[in-house]
Amino acid sequence: MIYRVLRLLSTGQQIGDFVQASDFKGGERTVNILLSVNAIAPISSPPLAELPGWTKRAERLLEIGIITVQEFLDADLKQIADLFKYKTISSIEKWRIEAQEWLKPPALDKK
Amino acid sequence: MAQTTGQVPQACGMIEISTDCVTYTDVSGVFQSVQDTTQARKSGEAYTFEGDKAIVAAGKREPMELTFVIVYTETDAEAYEIIRTRFEIACGGKLCVRYTPRGSGEGKEQITTDEGIITSFTYPPMDASAGGPIMAGFKLKAGGVTTTVKAS
Numbered sequence: 001m002i003y004r005v006l007r008l009l010s011t012g013q014q015i016g017d018f019v020q021a022s023d024f025k026g027g028e029r030t031v032n033i034l035l036s037v038n039a040i041a042p043i044s045s046p047p048l049a050e051l052p053g054w055t056k057r058a059e060r061l062l063e064i065g066i067i068t069v070q071e072f073l074d075a076d077l078k079q080i081a082d083l084f085k086y087k088t089i090s091s092i093e094k095w096r097i098e099a100q101e102w103l104k105p106p107a108l109d110k111k
Numbered sequence: 112m113a114q115t116t117g118q119v120p121q122a123c124g125m126i127e128i129s130t131d132c133v134t135y136t137d138v139s140g141v142f143q144s145v146q147d148t149t150q151a152r153k154s155g156e157a158y159t160f161e162g163d164k165a166i167v168a169a170g171k172r173e174p175m176e177l178t179f180v181i182v183y184t185e186t187d188a189e190a191y192e193i194i195r196t197r198f199e200i201a202c203g204g205k206l207c208v209r210y211t212p213r214g215s216g217e218g219k220e221q222i223t224t225d226e227g228i229i230t231s232f233t234y235p236p237m238d239a240s241a242g243g244p245i246m247a248g249f250k251l252k253a254g255g256v257t258t259t260v261k262a263s
Contacts, residue, residue: 037260
């Protein structure tokens with residue numbers, strides 16, 4: 001699950017950043033606490049096919065049941081690398097960063 | 112408006128110090144109070160012949176000079192000695208302080224000073240008529256504070 005940061009966090013994330021449970025030592029427990037004080041909020045993840053330039057990539061990922069950005073971010077990198085016949089996961093890691101970037105609201109990019 | 116239930120007691124917080132502003136040490140056991148937490152913003156005004164009120168404008172936030180009262184101890188690892196050492200460094204040692212009014216634990220608001228300078232330090236006074244522990248303290252001048260929600 002992806003969450004948008006609504007209040008500055010002591011772990012360094014700024015308002016508008018995206019976080020996942022894996023970003024915190026406390027994992028899901030920390031996420032639940034932060035949700036309870038409205039410091040983060042869950043976001044709805046769009047289908048990958050909606051991302052500019054991702055249409056063909058989304059079609060391939062559909063073969064292994066990955067439809068949304070969230071599912072892509074949660075998926076096993078190696079499995080995706082195998083699907084695309086990549087020897088390493090470095091390209092997939094770049095895609096993940098790109099997918100996360102598309103989730104950011106444009107106004108908050110102008111820092 | 113309904114009466115709030117979100118009040119926070121003054122006496123149940125947590126306070127930490129850091130000499131590198133990265134790694135913090137819990138000093139709740141020797142700090143008594145945090146004062147002078149008001150930050151001002153520069154402002155000015157001008158008057159014109161037309162109209163009856165001033166024109167006002169805002170400037171930058173002014174630095175803060177927070178006051179901390181601590182218990183005097185002679186233990187090297189405790190706050191008094193750490194802060195005295197920082198104060199006595201030539202040209203002034205830097206210090207960061209962060210405090211959590213609602214105490215330790217995630218999800219609570221934490222106020223962290225910018226890297227500050229200890230502008231004054233109170234060495235232990237003595238009073239033959241007093242019954243309490245010797246109190247010391249210091250003032251920390253910093254550009255401001257940042258409020259975050261505690262997470263780990």
